Amino acid sequence: MSDTVYRLMERHQKLDALLTQARARRFPNALELVRLHALKLALRRRLGDLMGHSNRMPAHC
Secondary structure, three states: OOHHHHHHHHHHHHHHHHHHHHHHOOOOOHHHHHHHHHHHHHHHHHHHHHHOOOOOOOOOO
């Protein structure tokens, strides 16, 4: 596993923990949840690209 992939996986796990904490709050901030979720998805896409996986829909769909 390359250093880049490892660092991205660590960031993905940290974002996941932050999302869990944000959801557990008494009054979750919807904008924060959306922002964290978008960052997590972007990291997941980048990891997929680096690892050779295609998680995207084909262009014709």
